[in-house]
Amino acid sequence: MSNTALSPFVITREFRAPRALLWQVQTQAQHLQHWLSPEGFHTIHADMDFRVGGRYHYGLEGPNGLQMWGLQQFLEIVPERKIVHLQSFSTPEGGLGRHPMAPAWPAYMHVTATWEDSANGGTIHTISWQPHESDDAGIATFDGARDGMNAGFAGTFAKLDAYLVKLQG
Amino acid sequence: MNRHSDALSVTFAALADPTRRAMLLRLSQGEISVSALAEPFQMSLPAATKHLRVLEHAGLVQKSRDAQRRPCRINAEPLKQATDWMAQYRQFWEGSLDRLDAYLQQLQAAEKSQDSDVEALSAKSSVNLNPATDITNKPAFKSAAKKTRSQKHTTSKSAPERKAP
Numbered sequence: 001m002s003n004t005a006l007s008p009f010v011i012t013r014e015f016r017a018p019r020a021l022l023w024q025v026q027t028q029a030q031h032l033q034h035w036l037s038p039e040g041f042h043t044i045h046a047d048m049d050f051r052v053g054g055r056y057h058y059g060l061e062g063p064n065g066l067q068m069w070g071l072q073q074f075l076e077i078v079p080e081r082k083i084v085h086l087q088s089f090s091t092p093e094g095g096l097g098r099h100p101m102a103p104a105w106p107a108y109m110h111v112t113a114t115w116e117d118s119a120n121g122g123t124i125h126t127i128s129w130q131p132h133e134s135d136d137a138g139i140a141t142f143d144g145a146r147d148g149m150n151a152g153f154a155g156t157f158a159k160l161d162a163y164l165v166k167l168q169g
Numbered sequence: 170m171n172r173h174s175d176a177l178s179v180t181f182a183a184l185a186d187p188t189r190r191a192m193l194l195r196l197s198q199g200e201i202s203v204s205a206l207a208e209p210f211q212m213s214l215p216a217a218t219k220h221l222r223v224l225e226h227a228g229l230v231q232k233s234r235d236a237q238r239r240p241c242r243i244n245a246e247p248l249k250q251a252t253d254w255m256a257q258y259r260q261f262w263e264g265s266l267d268r269l270d271a272y273l274q275q276l277q278a279a280e281k282s283q284d285s286d287v288e289a290l291s292a293k294s295s296v297n298l299n300p301a302t303d304i305t306n307k308p309a310f311k312s313a314a315k316k317t318r319s320q321k322h323t324t325s326k327s328a329p330e331r332k333a334p
Contacts, residue, residue, distance in 0.1 A: 009255055011262050017273040025273060035272045038264035087258075109258060125266075129258050131181060 010128040019115050019123045023080040026113075032056070041068065045092070052077050056085075057094045069097055072111075083113045086132060108132035176228070177254055180247040183227035188212075189220050193229060193243060200240035203232070 015022060025031040027050050033043035037060045044067070045059030056072040069090040076084035087109040089097035110132035116124045183189055188210055195206060207217030221241065224230040229248065232241040 009259070011259065011266065013266055013270075015270060015273055017277060021273065021276070025269065025276070031272070035268035036265050037268070038261055039267075127262055127266075129255075131184075131255070 009130060010126065012124065012126045014118050014122050014124050016122045018121070019080050019117060022115055022123050022125060027083075029056070032058070038062075045069075047094075050074065050077070057090060059092060067092075071096070081115060085111050085113075087111050087129070176247065177250055179227045180229065180251045183223050183229055184251065186220070186223075189224055192217075192220060192224065193248075196230060196241060196243040200242050202240055206241060 017025075025035070027048075029046040029048035032048065033046040036058065037043055041060040041062040043058060044061045045057070047057045049055055052074055054074050056074075058070050058072075060068045060070070062068065069092055071088050071090035071094065072085040073088075074083065074085045076082065091097045108131075109129045111127060111129045114126045116126075118124045184193075191210065192206055195201060195209070203217060203221060204214060206221070207214055210217065221230060221232065225232065227247055228244055230241050231244050
C-alpha cells in the first residue's frame with residue numbers, strides 16, 4: 001500500500017489461501033455474497049452467470065436501507081489466473097445504472113484481476129481498474145478518438161497523479 | 170451537487186482523448202504556448218486550439234486571451250476530483266477484500282476442524298438468493314444473514330488489522 005500515491009488504481013494483496021480456493025470464493029455467487037460488499041453493506045441479490053459474455057448482477061443494502069446495485073460483465077476468463085470484467089452501476093432489474101455523482105461519465109470501469117502463487121504458499125491477488133468509455137456515453141464522441149483510449153488511461157492517470165503529489169509538496 | 174457532477178463528467182470526457190491527455194502531460198512540465206503545444210502532435214493550430222478549448226472548458230487548462238503567444242497552464246483541481254472519484258472504487262475493493270480475507274480464514278478453519286469441505290460450509294451458511302424472492306423476503310434474509318455472521322465468530326471484526334502488506 002506504500003505505492004498508493006503513485007498507482008492509485010491498483011490493489012495488491014497476499015492471502016493465506018491457495019489459488020484454487022480463492023478462485024472458487026471469488027467466482028461463485030454463494031461465496032461472493034459473503035464478502036463482496038463494503039463495510040456496513042450486505043448482499044440482497046447475487047445472480048452469477050460465470051462465462052465470457054456472462055455477468056454477475058448483485059444488490060447490496062447498507063445503512064438506512066440504502067441500496068446499491070452493480071453489474072460485472074466478463075470479458076476474459078483464465079481459470080485460477082485472470083478475470084477481466086466491466087464494472088458498472090446497475091438497477092434492480094439488471095439494466096445499466098449511473099453513479100449519482102457523475103451521471104454521464106464514465107459508465108464503466110475496466111477491471112483486471114489476477115491471481116499468482118506467493119512464495120509462502122498463499123496467493124497474491126491484484127486488482128486494477130480504469131475508466132472505460134461507454135457506447136452510449138455520447139458526451140465523449142465529439143472527436144471520434146476512441147482508439148487507444150483504454151490503454152492510455154491507466155498510465156496517464158498514474159503520471160498525472162504523480163504530478164498532483166508533486167504539486168501538493 | 171448537480172454542478173459538481175456535471176463538472177466531473179466534463180473532466181472525464183476531456184480526459185477521454187489521447188491527444189488531450191498528451192497535452193496535459195506536456196503542460197504538467199510547465200507553461201507553454203499554444204503553438205509549441207501543437208507542434209509535437211502535427212496538427213494545425215485551429216485543431217490544437219479546439220482541443221485546448223475542451224480542456225479549458227473542463228477547467229483543466231487556463232490560458233490568456235492572446236492564445237497565440239501567451240502560455241497555457243495546467244490546473245490540477247479537476248484532476249484531483251477525477252482521481253478522487255476513481256478512488257471510491259479503491260474503498261469498495263479494500264473493504265471487500267478485508268472481508269474476503271476473514272471469510273477465507275473462516276472457510277479454512279472450518280475445513281480443518283470439521284472435516285467439512287468448502288461447498289458444504291457455504292451451502293449451510295448461505296441463503297437462497299432466488300431473484301424472484303430475495304427482495305420480498307428481506308426480513309427473513311436479514312435474520313439469516315445475521316445468523317451467518319455470528320457463526321463467523323469474530324474474524325470480520327478483526328479483519329482490518331490483518332491487511333496484507
